[in-house]
Amino acid sequence: MLIVMAVGATREQVAAVTAHIEALGLKGHPIPGAQRVAIGITGNTGVIEPALFESLPGVLEVIPVSHPYKLVSREVKPEDSVVSVGGVKIGGGHFAVIAGPCSVENTDQALVAARAVRAAGAHILRGGAFKPRTSPYSFQGLGKAGLAILRDVGRETGMPVVSEALDHESLEQVVETCDMIQVGARNMQNYSLLRTCGRTRKPVLLKRGMSATVEELLMAAEYVLSEGNYNVVLCERGIRTFADHTRNTLDLAAVVAVQRLSHLPIIVDPSHGTGKRHKVIPMGRAAAAAGADGLMIEVHHDPTHALSDAAQQVLPEELAQLMHQLPVLLPLTGRHLSERQ
Ligand code: PEP
Ligand code: MN
Numbered sequence: 001m002l003i004v005m006a007v008g009a010t011r012e013q014v015a016a017v018t019a020h021i022e023a024l025g026l027k028g029h030p031i032p033g034a035q036r037v038a039i040g041i042t043g044n045t046g047v048i049e050p051a052l053f054e055s056l057p058g059v060l061e062v063i064p065v066s067h068p069y070k071l072v073s074r075e076v077k078p079e080d081s082v083v084s085v086g087g088v089k090i091g092g093g094h095f096a097v098i099a100g101p102c103s104v105e106n107t108d109q110a111l112v113a114a115r116a117v118r119a120a121g122a123h124i125l126r127g128g129a130f131k132p133r134t135s136p137y138s139f140q141g142l143g144k145a146g147l148a149i150l151r152d153v154g155r156e157t158g159m160p161v162v163s164e165a166l167d168h169e170s171l172e173q174v175v176e177t178c179d180m181i182q183v184g185a186r187n188m189q190n191y192s193l194l195r196t197c198g199r200t201r202k203p204v205l206l207k208r209g210m211s212a213t214v215e216e217l218l219m220a221a222e223y224v225l226s227e228g229n230y231n232v233v234l235c236e237r238g239i240r241t242f243a244d245h246t247r248n249t250l251d252l253a254a255v256v257a258v259q260r261l262s263h264l265p266i267i268v269d270p271s272h273g274t275g276k277r278h279k280v281i282p283m284g285r286a287a288a289a290a291g292a293d294g295l296m297i298e299v300h301h302d303p304t305h306a307l308s309d310a311a312q313q314v315l316p317e318e319l320a321q322l323m324h325q326l327p328v329l330l331p332l333t334g335r336h337l338s339e340r341q
């Protein structure tokens with residue numbers, strides 16, 4: 001259910017409607033728009049009677065939301081959302097590039113990577129400290145020490161940082177040290193983790209599960225928003241198919257599908273999406289041409305010796321080349337490179 005307030009409805013009227021919603025044991029989510037405020041209602045298990053709200057002062061109309069996801073839907077908020085990560089804007093025309101190594105391996109490697117991606121023009125530094133590896137015997141990441149390195153090299157090079165939280169314990173540490181929480185493909189449907197992310201106010205980078213539909217991705221984001229955290233950026237990172245020429249099949253049509261259904265920004269990760277170094281930059285260009293709101297690219301100065309995802313990390317000069325090409329592509333979809341911090 002969505003309550004649309006009249007143009008010019010006062011702050012007090014919005015507060016009174018929200019209080020009325022909460023008095024009924026439901027949750028009200030005021031969503032400011034360019035023209036007017038809308039208030040999404042969640043927490044109901046059955047149908048809500050529109051008459052309960054229609055005659056409240058300032059209410060223009062009460063409309064049912066037809067999708068199972070509510071707060072993430074364009075029905076509820078027609079304008080694109082803009083998520084700010086340490087001052088870097090993503091969405092609403094702002095295109096941001098997140099780059100850095102798959103894993104933080106040591107201070108030197110992280111610093112070389114951070115300086116290189118900064119020099120190439122990237123906006124946000126990535127680096128995994130808690131790694132979701134297929135084998136328990138593979139490098140698992142440096143954990144808390146890795147987050148501290150990432151934070152320090154991010155500060156030194158002037159970039160906000162993002163890292164993955166694998167569980168509640170690592171989430172607490174990521175919230176303390178990073179500007180954005182990454183929820184990985186394997187955790188996209190970890191509803192308890194999503195709810196906890198929703199109780200923070202940190203931007204969340206939510207990656208699509210490897211066999212998740214677009215609707216499941218949006219429902220996962222809904223968990224975060226339903227707890228009051230509206231700072232969610234979605235990420236297409238490839239799905240499992242029968243094809244074996246790439247590690248995953250990068251589903252660029254999902255970008256277009258999501259943008260029709262949701263106001264949330266969606267970025268693309270062609271590194272995990274292809275798994276092969278020579279395919280990453282071309283698919284990054286394709287994502288920009290398709291209208292994505294940003295990219296996440298894994299970069300390593302010596303990819304073949306990387307401790308994780310050695311086959312897909314690109315060299316800094318490859319990222320730099322892409323960064324030069326983006327200003328040619330972005331105007332095609334009404335986008336521009338985000339301002340750097
Ligand atoms: C990653 O970005 O480091 C990662 C593990 O990605 P995904 O969750 O998409 O596999
Ligand atoms: Mn990786």
